[in-house]
Amino acid sequence: MGRIAKQDIENLLIETGHELFWKFGFRRVSVEEICKKAGISKMTFYRYFDNKTELAKQVLKRVVDEGSVKFREILTDDDSISGKMHRIIRLKMEGTNDISREFVEDVYNDTGSEIQQFMMKLTADTWMGVIEEFRDAQKRGIFRQDFKPEILLAMSRGITEMVGNPQLNALYSSTQEMIVEIVNLMTYGIAPRESVK
Template sequence: MRKLNKKQASLLNTGRQLFWKYGFKRVTIEEICREANTSKMTFYKYFPNKLELAKAVFDSVVDESLAHFQKILHADLPPSDKMKQLLMAKMEGTHDISKEFLADFYGDAELGLKDHIEQKTQETWSTMRKDFERAQENGLFRKDLNLDFYIYVSQKMIEIINDPYLNSLYSSADQLIMEFTNLLLYGVSPHKYPLCVA
């Protein structure tokens, strides 16, 4: 990834914070510029519109998460510690995520984000599949785990977390995401008992 200058990084970080909290539709370019302490002229220098900023925000979040995931997988740690770190990373990464963000970014095909997200997600899962194969070889994941099944179910998480009934069971979106993540991680763990995150 090319290095961002301060203004560009500030717009990305501000966009991320506002989209995370309010979703895509409710956030305006004016609000982003005000919070980033920059002008609309500067905004348009880096991003032609709000949609392109949202795509850049999503890509940076995914790339950052993937790098963190790979760092944990390659760390010289026992499998149980790696699992705990993976759970903690997911908890930190989804902290305070809003239902509006999930609905706008993943559920609303009219906004123009869904296709981009699906393409980026496919690319990321392709990379992660290789990491999962190594994780199986190293004993982090069960040897008998069907990786194609696991990846397919993981990708279905987007549909699941936007389900109105499931959303009604949790007070926040990050709680539902962590419930699903715990289920998936415990299901791939080679250990007899589930891991607990303090």
């Protein structure tokens, strides 16, 4: 029973951290605010996480892991190419829903920070899996055979810079709007030629 309660508390902290970080950013949210919102003591918080950064890492990992599972499901189902593209874009929108500019800036503009380094590694590891999924989809005829999925990794690094660019961010009403536009540009460029109207 204690194990279940422990997992419940850890999940509560991750969910609360997710909600607060997405709304206010990483820097602005304190451990005290997380504890207050979750209804637990600071002592309990520190039983599960060494610090706020460790909690943020788990939040990011969970978001990326859940997105990766859904992405694989989309690529392996029997939906049309158009349906897959729309669902991939919707998945990206859902993943960035309600994310604040502050959080994006805290992660991507704090050069060399532990959280930025973690996110870069998590992103790179995730992209290696995505590349393999794209190769498999190419073999099954879902995507064009004549593009190298590795280019997507290089493009994602450029996207990271774009998302962190304050001047570019100012062109959009939200970070989500900018990310969706970038994903649209990338995604529709890899559809099989006969599917593109």
